[in-house]
Amino acid sequence: MTRxxxxxxxxxxxxxxxxxxxxxxATVSRVINKIGxxxxxxxxxxxxxIKQLKFEPxxxxxxxxxxxSNVIALVIPRYEGVFYSFYxxxxxxxxxxxxxAFKLDLLLSLTDVRSSLNLRGVDGVIFADIIGNRHxxxxxISKNIPxxxxxxxxxxxxxxxxxxxxxxGAQEAVNYLITLGHKKIAHITGDLVTQAASFRLxxxxxxxxxxxxxxxxxxxxNTNYSRGQARLAADRLLRMSDPPTAVFVASDSMAxxxxxxxxxxxxDVPRDISIVxxxxxxxxxYGPVALSTVRQPLIKMxxxxxxxLHRLMTEKKETQVKKIILPTELVIRESCRPLGSxx
Numbered sequence: 001m002t003r004x005x006x007x008x009x010x011x012x013x014x015x016x017x018x019x020x021x022x023x024x025x026a027t028v029s030r031v032i033n034k035i036g037x038x039x040x041x042x043x044x045x046x047x048x049x050i051k052q053l054k055f056e057p058x059x060x061x062x063x064x065x066x067x068x069s070n071v072i073a074l075v076i077p078r079y080e081g082v083f084y085s086f087y088x089x090x091x092x093x094x095x096x097x098x099x100x101a102f103k104l105d106l107l108l109s110l111t112d113v114r115s116s117l118n119l120r121g122v123d124g125v126i127f128a129d130i131i132g133n134r135h136x137x138x139x140x141i142s143k144n145i146p147x148x149x150x151x152x153x154x155x156x157x158x159x160x161x162x163x164x165x166x167x168x169g170a171q172e173a174v175n176y177l178i179t180l181g182h183k184k185i186a187h188i189t190g191d192l193v194t195q196a197a198s199f200r201l202x203x204x205x206x207x208x209x210x211x212x213x214x215x216x217x218x219x220x221x222n223t224n225y226s227r228g229q230a231r232l233a234a235d236r237l238l239r240m241s242d243p244p245t246a247v248f249v250a251s252d253s254m255a256x257x258x259x260x261x262x263x264x265x266x267x268d269v270p271r272d273i274s275i276v277x278x279x280x281x282x283x284x285x286y287g288p289v290a291l292s293t294v295r296q297p298l299i300k301m302x303x304x305x306x307x308x309l310h311r312l313m314t315e316k317k318e319t320q321v322k323k324i325i326l327p328t329e330l331v332i333r334e335s336c337r338p339l340g341s342x343x
Contacts, residue, residue: 012055021049071105072124072309075117077131078110086253086281087298091128091150094302102310111136119145124309126150131194146312148305152195153325160308162301162324166196169294169328170203171210173248173276176292176330178211181339182246182274186219188233188258190250197225200250200278219244223254230254234261238273245339246274252281252293259287259335274336290333297326 014032018025023042030038031046038046049055074095082088092108099106107122113132116139119125125140125147127133140147141159153163177185187204190197201220208215221237223229230249234257237243249255255277259269269275269289277284277293284291308322 012053014055016053017046017049017055020053021045070103071107071122072099072126072306072313073107073109073117073119073122074126074128075109075111075133075136076128077133078112079131082110086279086283087151088128090298091302094299095126095306098303098306102306104306104310124148124313126305126309127152129194129196130154146309148309148312150301150305153323155323158321160312160322162304162308162322162326164196164296164298164301165325165327166199166296167203167206169278169296169330170200170248171207172203172328172330173278173292173294174204174207175211176332177246177248177274177276177336178207178213180246180274180336182244183213184216184219184242184244184246185213186221186237186244186247188221188223188230188237188247188249188254190223190225190254192222194225197250204248223250225251225254227253227257230257231261234258235265238262238265238267244273246276246336248276248278250278252277252279252284252291255291255293255335256283256287259289259291263288270335270337276336280331284333287335289335292333292335293331295329295331297328301326 014025014028018028021028021042023045027038027042028046031043074092076082076088076091096106107119109117109119111117111133117136119140122145125145127137127147127149128151130137130149130152137147137149137157137159141157147159149159149161151163152161154161174185185208187201189201192198192201205215218240221233223233237247238261247258249258255275258275262269262273267273275291277291278296280293280295284293304324312319
């Protein structure tokens with residue numbers, strides 16, 4: 001095997017490896033990219049040369065050789081405060097963790113729903129919800145790019161989706177309040193253009209109907225998931241002449257704002273009003289009282305989406321479309337009490 005004297009400032013090239021191993025650059029490329037078969041003796045020479053030279057293959061060259069970029073895109077509809085959102089940060093954390101495990105690079109795309117996506121060169125796409133950008137999903141499908149939709153159950157497109165049982169979780173939360181004796185139960189919604197918020201509203205209504213409790217439109221306060229609008233809704237709710245005794249709130253961050261407004265008005269939680277949120281945001285543990293909530297498996301949904309997308313990207317044969325709904329879990333803490341009890 002030829003010995004190569006190398007200037008420390010020079011970058012080792014594939015030609016250097018080939019020269020030291022006494023083989024062609026094509027043989028080195030096949031060994032690096034695990035393409036085709038290389039005779040055992042030549043393979044051993046190449047691997048030994050790589051070790052001696054401490055050669056690090058070019059990621060771009062490897063991708064060119066294999067025809068894959070190993071880049072996936074996570075598309076999140078742009079909205080104000082996205083990087084302060086527990087939901088968005090959990091998705092990014094979960095997707096990023098599994099991308100590292102599968103040696104995939106992650107491209108984060110905050111999309112304007114009015115524009116088309118520029119995702120040239122990506123191997124797959126994860127859509128984090130569909131909020132006015134269905135046309136983008138349809139475009140990706142038409143280009144035969146593997147994709148998965150999360151946090152939105154979509155039954156009329158040939159696309160894999162993983163969603164949360166938002167309606168079931170909301171219904172369980174309201175049922176819990178009803179078992180505590182509450183009948184005057186309010187709901188502060190999220191932005192109803194999102195499927196999650198509309199399904200949570202439906203779960204709230206379903207629980208009341210199944211328990212023969214009349215749905216009172218005065219007790220439903222529509223918001224856009226912001227703490228500012230949650231504050232306005234809480235102020236109106238708590239000043240009503242016939243106020244509710246309990247409230248189910250579509251997110252924990254809004255529920256904590258309701259709790260703060262109640263405290264400012266001299267109300268006690270849960271003595272004066274019981275509160276249940278949705279998310280299981282860790283900040284719910286550090287309010288005036290620990291917040292009862294509905295835990296949604298955001299990390300699992302995010303990680304499962306990468307697993308599913310990786311499967312779609314690597315399997316050559318056409319696979320059956322999967323549509324998955326993940327269950328939620330009611331987490332009971334300190335923010336609710338039985339009606340009529342002192343605490």
